[in-house]
Amino acid sequence: MRLSYPKRIFLTALVMLISLLMIMAALWLPPVDREIEVMDSLFVIDITDSMNVEDVSFGSETITRLDWAKEYTRQSILSMPCGSHAGLAIFSEARSLILMTPVEVCANYHDLMQMLSQFHPTMAWARSSEVSKALYTAIRQAKEITPQPTVVFLTDGHEAPPVHETLFPKFTDTPGEVPGVIVGIGGSDLVPIPKTNEFGEIEGYWEINEVMHKDVYASSRGDAAELNNNRPRTEHLSSQKKSHMETVSRRVGFEFISSPTSPQKLIKEMQKISDTRQQPVKYDLFVWLASIALILLLLVFLPYSLFTKQHE
Amino acid sequence: MSWSHPYLLYLLPLALLPWVSRNTEKQIVWESLLPHDTVSTVMGYTLRVMASIVIAALIMAVAEPHIPEHTVQRSGQGAEVIILLDRSRSMDQPFARRHTYRLSTKMNFKESKRSVARYYLTEFVSSRPDDRFGYVFFSEQASGILPLTYSKETTLATIEAGGLGRGLTKTDISVALKKAGEMFDGEVYRGARIVLLISDGGQILSAEQEQRISQILQDNNLSLYWIYLRSVSGMTLDEMPGESVLWQGAPERHLHTFFKSLSVPYQAFEAGSLDEFAAAMKNIDQQHYQTLLVERKMPRESLADYFLWVAMVGLLLLTASQIYTWFGVSRAYRSTRH
Numbered sequence: 001m002r003l004s005y006p007k008r009i010f011l012t013a014l015v016m017l018i019s020l021l022m023i024m025a026a027l028w029l030p031p032v033d034r035e036i037e038v039m040d041s042l043f044v045i046d047i048t049d050s051m052n053v054e055d056v057s058f059g060s061e062t063i064t065r066l067d068w069a070k071e072y073t074r075q076s077i078l079s080m081p082c083g084s085h086a087g088l089a090i091f092s093e094a095r096s097l098i099l100m101t102p103v104e105v106c107a108n109y110h111d112l113m114q115m116l117s118q119f120h121p122t123m124a125w126a127r128s129s130e131v132s133k134a135l136y137t138a139i140r141q142a143k144e145i146t147p148q149p150t151v152v153f154l155t156d157g158h159e160a161p162p163v164h165e166t167l168f169p170k171f172t173d174t175p176g177e178v179p180g181v182i183v184g185i186g187g188s189d190l191v192p193i194p195k196t197n198e199f200g201e202i203e204g205y206w207e208i209n210e211v212m213h214k215d216v217y218a219s220s221r222g223d224a225a226e227l228n229n230n231r232p233r234t235e236h237l238s239s240q241k242k243s244h245m246e247t248v249s250r251r252v253g254f255e256f257i258s259s260p261t262s263p264q265k266l267i268k269e270m271q272k273i274s275d276t277r278q279q280p281v282k283y284d285l286f287v288w289l290a291s292i293a294l295i296l297l298l299l300v301f302l303p304y305s306l307f308t309k310q311h312e
Numbered sequence: 313m314s315w316s317h318p319y320l321l322y323l324l325p326l327a328l329l330p331w332v333s334r335n336t337e338k339q340i341v342w343e344s345l346l347p348h349d350t351v352s353t354v355m356g357y358t359l360r361v362m363a364s365i366v367i368a369a370l371i372m373a374v375a376e377p378h379i380p381e382h383t384v385q386r387s388g389q390g391a392e393v394i395i396l397l398d399r400s401r402s403m404d405q406p407f408a409r410r411h412t413y414r415l416s417t418k419m420n421f422k423e424s425k426r427s428v429a430r431y432y433l434t435e436f437v438s439s440r441p442d443d444r445f446g447y448v449f450f451s452e453q454a455s456g457i458l459p460l461t462y463s464k465e466t467t468l469a470t471i472e473a474g475g476l477g478r479g480l481t482k483t484d485i486s487v488a489l490k491k492a493g494e495m496f497d498g499e500v501y502r503g504a505r506i507v508l509l510i511s512d513g514g515q516i517l518s519a520e521q522e523q524r525i526s527q528i529l530q531d532n533n534l535s536l537y538w539i540y541l542r543s544v545s546g547m548t549l550d551e552m553p554g555e556s557v558l559w560q561g562a563p564e565r566h567l568h569t570f571f572k573s574l575s576v577p578y579q580a581f582e583a584g585s586l587d588e589f590a591a592a593m594k595n596i597d598q599q600h601y602q603t604l605l606v607e608r609k610m611p612r613e614s615l616a617d618y619f620l621w622v623a624m625v626g627l628l629l630l631t632a633s634q635i636y637t638w639f640g641v642s643r644a645y646r647s648t649r650h
Contacts, residue, residue: 098477100466100470111458
């Protein structure tokens with residue numbers, strides 16, 4: 001199809017005019033509000049001795065569970081859209097200790113990482129690892145924070161001293177009131193746990209006679225005591241306690257994911273369970289408007305004659 | 313200057329399109345029939361150059377040129393403050409209770425020492441725009457969980473977190489002080505450096521610990537402030553005549569004596585009431601407005617608008633000439649048909 005000369009001139013002028021209007025719009029149109037879904041999260045990281053076990057792989061390397069937890073937290077924070085908030089907490093003994101309440105992830109990424117890098121077993125204030133109690137305190141403290149964050153609890157699930165199934169610490173809150181995810185870390189084989197001295201240096205391993213192998217409270221109860229006595233004496237060794245973490249997560253209404261390979265898995269899980277907030281962000285449309293203007297102009301100047309001539 | 317989408321710059325050769333396109337030319341039988349007109353030739357080239365510029369400018373605008381976020385140094389008024397907030401269990405006790413010989417058995421008071429300290433620290437941090445804050449978390453070991461930062465948001469979030477939950481059983485002020493000093497290791501000296509200790513108790517330090525703390529405070533040129541939250545009203549850090557014998561030799565007094573013997577500036581504020589606490593914070597606030605080198609984060613600045621302006625002006629002229637051409641052409645065609 002060939003257009004007559006005046007028509008071509010007219011069309012060119014018209015397209016240029018539209019393109020010009022697009023550029024003007026790109027220059028002067030105010031940014032529009034766009035809603036993005038953001039969430040508030042609180043990462044609780046297990047810093048007890050069992051986290052020093054080197055039995056998780058990261059790429060081709062084998063690293064400690066704690067390093068893996070830190071790296072996974074970093075990647076997860078990085079995967080969150082700007083406007084999301086993340087807080088940091090550590091857990092040792094029987095409680096979680098919040099070190100930073102949730103802050104915006106993009107503007108404060110540097111500070112979040114600085115704090116995360118400081119997490120080390122030397123920060124522990126006692127030498128026990130009561131996972132379920134620590135989880136309960138994390139939930140209780142999360143409730144004190146507004147807006148209430150989704151708890152991400154990174155642990156290998158190793159309870160020291162061990163708890164007997166029937167004598168589980170009671171969870172007095174409503175399950176699921178605070179949404180959360182337990183991220184299980186660690187290999188499936190029982191391996192010795194490095195022991196740290198007061199300076200955080202690894203000094204040998206926990207020996208079989210240095211740890212408790214049974215729930216002391218269960219020993220005094222007739223029915224449980226028998227079961228308790230038959231337990232294997234393996235508490236000085238550690239592996240990822242999947243079934244235990246599943247039980248705990250059911251009890252508090254959390255999700256459980258074991259050794260996730262990508263942060264997206266956690267983010268998706270969190271988006272499913274947490275109350276995401278809509279946060280308006282200013283969005284400048286100039287790129288789109290300028291692109292339209294550019295495409296229109298290119299249409300004007302495309303060398304159609306090179307293609308059409310051959311048909312004549 | 314950097315580009316958000318640098319690969320789009322590969323499209324730049326498209327700016328040559330106006331030189332190969334003949335869309336707006338009229339086919340004529342023989343080129344030599346055209347009269348030679350220098351003005352027209354120059355006009356034709358000018359319009360093509362302009363079209364090229366417009367296309368190039370648009371491509372560059374879409375690639376989003378910008379000056380990335382960067383920091384600039386300028387001088388401000390303020391100080392660098394390391395906060396040492398005691399997280400010990402005793403901080404859960406009520407602030408400034410009356411002197412009785414019975415310990416309270418109630419827990420979780422509204423006005424626990426920790427919540428009071430948190431409240432005033434928050435006020436303090438918010439009122440000092442140029443200060444750089446750091447935060448040391450300590451139990452038996454200390455770690456500088458928040459290295460010196462300008463971010464008010466993270467500082468406040470860390471202080472707020474310090475008020476959550478119950479206190480820790482064991483805390484060691486000596487490791488905390490040492491850590492606070494170490495936080496300045498490797499930092500350029502920018503201005504006043506303060507260690508702000510907020511605690512309700514003292515500790516008897518060994519000679520070796522004292523020596524190390526005094527060394528590190530001196531090496532890093534620090535000033536020490538101690539806001540002492542009195543658990544029992546009436547007791548002072550300095551001995552007073554006719555006071556209760558129970559107070560003599562209290563650990564906090566030992567610590568106070570040690571601090572006074574230091575060669576670095578030291579000041580103690582004894583807060584026995586909310587007003588006194590507020591006054592102490594205000595006092596520190598007023599004392600530390602010295603010149604300080606501060607880093608300001610300059611937000612990312614988009615430069616796309618400049619390119620859009622170039623494109624707009626160019627296209628405005630092009631469009632105008634095209635519309636003018638159209639008027640001329642349509643008039644010419646109309647007249648020939650008559």
